[in-house]
Every structure is written in structure tokens, then in C-alpha cells.
Amino acid sequence: MNAQPLRIGIAGLNGRVGRLLAQEVPAAGAVLAGGTTRDGRRVDGIDCPVHADIADLAAQCDVVIDFTHVSTVAAHARALATAGTAWVLGTTGLSGAEQQAVDQAATRIAVVQAANFSPGVTLVTRLARQMAAVLPGSEYDAEILEMHHRQKVDAPSGTALAMGRAVADGRGIRLEDHIESGRDGHTGPRADGAIGFAALRGGQIVGEHSVIFTSSHEQISLTHRSFDRRVYATGAVRAAHWLRGHKAGLYDMEDVLGLPRD
CATH class of the missing domain: 3.40.50.720 (NAD(P)-binding Rossmann-like Domain)
Structure with a gap:
């Protein structure tokens, strides 16, 4: 039945x-x-x-x-x-x-x-955690870039924070202890092991998120874009x-x- x-x-x-x-x-x-x-x-x-x-x-x-x-x-x-x-x-x-x-x-x-x-965001977030586990923070700077529609009232987005938390989990650290967000003015050099966030707003973009790992020799980017x-x-x-x-x-x-x- x-x-x-x-x-x-x-x-x-x-x-x-x-x-x-x-x-x-x-x-x-x-x-x-x-x-x-x-x-x-x-x-x-x-x-x-x-x-x-x-x-x-x-x-x-x-x-x-x-x-x-x-x-x-x-x-x-x-x-x-x-x-x-x-x-x-x-x-x-x-x-x-x-x-x-x-x-x-x-x-x-x-x-x-x-x-x-989104299944795609779920997979990107998982990959970010796995990559962070093998790309040490002492060598690879982790940055998360997100862009949304102009009406969005919070920043960074919940998805961006989830991706940042995945990076932190992969490295065995707490995101709250390593987050760098809203840089402005004379901030000094980037902190070792920091997980950085940048938020862009404009138009009617549904959602774009990138997790970027950058070392002295290479850069790896994971990007997801929602169209609907x-x-x-x-x-x-x-x-x-x-x-x-x-x-x-x-x-x-x-x-x-x-x-x-x-």
C-alpha cells in the first residue's frame, strides 16, 4: 500500500x-x-x-x-x-x-x-572544508567573496559564513577566532591564518559565492552562482x-x- x-x-x-x-x-x-x-x-x-x-x-x-x-x-x-x-x-x-x-x-x-x-552550494562548502584540511593556513590565505541583490540587509551572508566555518573546521580552528571582515582604512597586514570575508551588493543578483585559497605560488577558487x-x-x-x-x-x-x- x-x-x-x-x-x-x-x-x-x-x-x-x-x-x-x-x-x-x-x-x-x-x-x-x-x-x-x-x-x-x-x-x-x-x-x-x-x-x-x-x-x-x-x-x-x-x-x-x-x-x-x-x-x-x-x-x-x-x-x-x-x-x-x-x-x-x-x-x-x-x-x-x-x-x-x-x-x-x-x-x-x-x-x-x-x-x-542548493546542492551545488552544499558540494562547494564540502570541498572548501576538504581543501582547507590539506592547504595549511600558514601557506594558503583563505578569502570568501560574496555578492547579493541590493536589498539584502545582512553581511556576510549566511552562506558565506557557512563556507568560512567549513574552512575553519577543515583547519581545526574556530571561525570566530580567525575571521576578518569589513576591512577599511589602514588595517595593517593580513593576519596569519585569517579567514577573510568581502561582501558586495548590487542589482538583483540572487547569490554568488567564491572561496579562494592563495599562496605565494598558486591560487585555487571555488565559485557558485545562483540564477534563480x-x-x-x-x-x-x-x-x-x-x-x-x-x-x-x-x-x-x-x-x-x-x-x-x-
């Missing part, structure tokens, strides 16, 4: 990615069980129940996909854990306390958390389907893609 179609809810139904998710969920054979908006109003062109309260949505779903604001993360973590509803979380910029709320929820429900749901936000929506729906049948725990896109752990 075939399993019932997966019931997926969308937190932030009227957002840029939320609207794309509303198209991708049924296209992937799942049921769009509902969504949330701040005021609970329906979204033009999207036919599904709409709620103002995440708990009401969670009660109707097997999985909730969440690309909302960092301020909602702790409340969403509590509501989804209480309902026993799996969670695909793409919100970035979490504080230590907010990440702790996600970790706590993952003791009760299955959670896929990622800064970026739909790649994030299709990746998140793929993660939602992957969660079915998985036990409580905190997972990422490497798990979804079936990549072996380093």
Missing part, C-alpha cells in the same frame, strides 16, 4: 522563497497543507489554509519548511517540537540562544538545518521528503544528498 502524500506547511508563505515553495511542493507530489503569514491573511494565487500561529500550522503538517526571520526561530522550535512536526530550517543569523533552541527541538523531532539548500531562487525551494522540498521516516536529530544538506561523512 502506498504511503499517504507528505503534508508540507510553509512558514512565511508570502515571502520570496515561500511563494516558490507553494509551487514546488505540489510539483514534487506532496500536499501543500497550509502556511503562515503575519496576519493570517490568504496570499493571492496560493490556495491553501493560512494561519497566523505556527502551532496551528504544525498541527496540520508532517513537515514545516521555514525561511522566515531569526526572531521567530525560538518560538517555532518550541511549537514544532511540541507538535512532533519535522522541520526544514533555512533561517540564518542565529544567536547562540536561538541555535540552542534548534538543538533542543532536534532532541524531539527531525530537523534539517542549512544556510543554503527556485533552487533553494526545490532543495528544501527535497529535504522535507528526505525527513520522512528519519528519527529525531539535527541533519544538514550533506545528509539529504547522501554524502559520506569526512
Whole structure:
């Protein structure tokens, strides 16, 4: 007997990615069980129940996909854990306390958390970690360059920080102890072992990220460009389907893609 179609809810139904998710969920054979908006109003062109309260949505779903604001993360973590509803979380910029709320929820429900749901970004980030493990910081300077649309309010991007964290993990260090970001004026020479970030903004660029390793003798660059936000929506729906049948725990896109752990 075939399993019932997966019931997926969308937190932030009227957002840029939320609207794309509303198209991708049924296209992937799942049921769009509902969504949330701040005021609970329906979204033009999207036919599904709409709620103002995440708990009401969670009660109707097997999985909730969440690309909302960092301020909602702790409340969403509590509501989804209480309902026993799996969670695909793409919100970035979490504080230590907010990440702790996600970790706590993952003791009760299955959670896929990622800064970026593009398969290509997942692979570039993994390669960056592997390269950093064999290219010592004393010889290879690591820089991360990102560019996004002019409306983006945070810098560096969550994806850029995830790539920087991968470089740090590969070198067995903490990113927070080695990050160099927003250089301006007379900064002095580059610190040995630093992981540098540069953020560019302009136009309507969806997302460009490069991880660059430079030594005295060579340079290696890993670059990813997103042309359409739909790649994030299709990746998140793929993660939602992957969660079915998985036990409580905190997972990422490497798990979804079936990549072996380093």
C-alpha cells in the first residue's frame, strides 16, 4: 500500500522563497497543507489554509519548511517540537540562544538545518572544508567573496559564513577566532591564518559565492552562482521528503544528498 502524500506547511508563505515553495511542493507530489503569514491573511494565487500561529500550522503538517526571520526561530522550535512536526530550517543569523533552541527541538523531532539548500552550494562548502584540511593556513590565505541583490540587509551572508566555518573546521580552528571582515582604512597586514570575508551588493543578483585559497605560488577558487531562487525551494522540498521516516536529530544538506561523512 502506498504511503499517504507528505503534508508540507510553509512558514512565511508570502515571502520570496515561500511563494516558490507553494509551487514546488505540489510539483514534487506532496500536499501543500497550509502556511503562515503575519496576519493570517490568504496570499493571492496560493490556495491553501493560512494561519497566523505556527502551532496551528504544525498541527496540520508532517513537515514545516521555514525561511522566515531569526526572531521567530525560538518560538517555532518550541511549537514544532511540541507538535512532533519535522522541520526544514533555512533561517540564518542565529544567536547562540536561538541555535540552542534548534538543538533542543532536534532532541524531539527531525530537523534539517542549512544556510543554503542548493546542492551545488552544499558540494562547494564540502570541498572548501576538504581543501582547507590539506592547504595549511600558514601557506594558503583563505578569502570568501560574496555578492547579493541590493536589498539584502545582512553581511556576510549566511552562506558565506557557512563556507568560512567549513574552512575553519577543515583547519581545526574556530571561525570566530580567525575571521576578518569589513576591512577599511589602514588595517595593517593580513593576519596569519585569517579567514577573510568581502561582501558586495548590487542589482538583483540572487547569490554568488567564491572561496579562494592563495599562496605565494598558486591560487585555487571555488565559485557558485545562483540564477534563480527556485533552487533553494526545490532543495528544501527535497529535504522535507528526505525527513520522512528519519528519527529525531539535527541533519544538514550533506545528509539529504547522501554524502559520506569526512
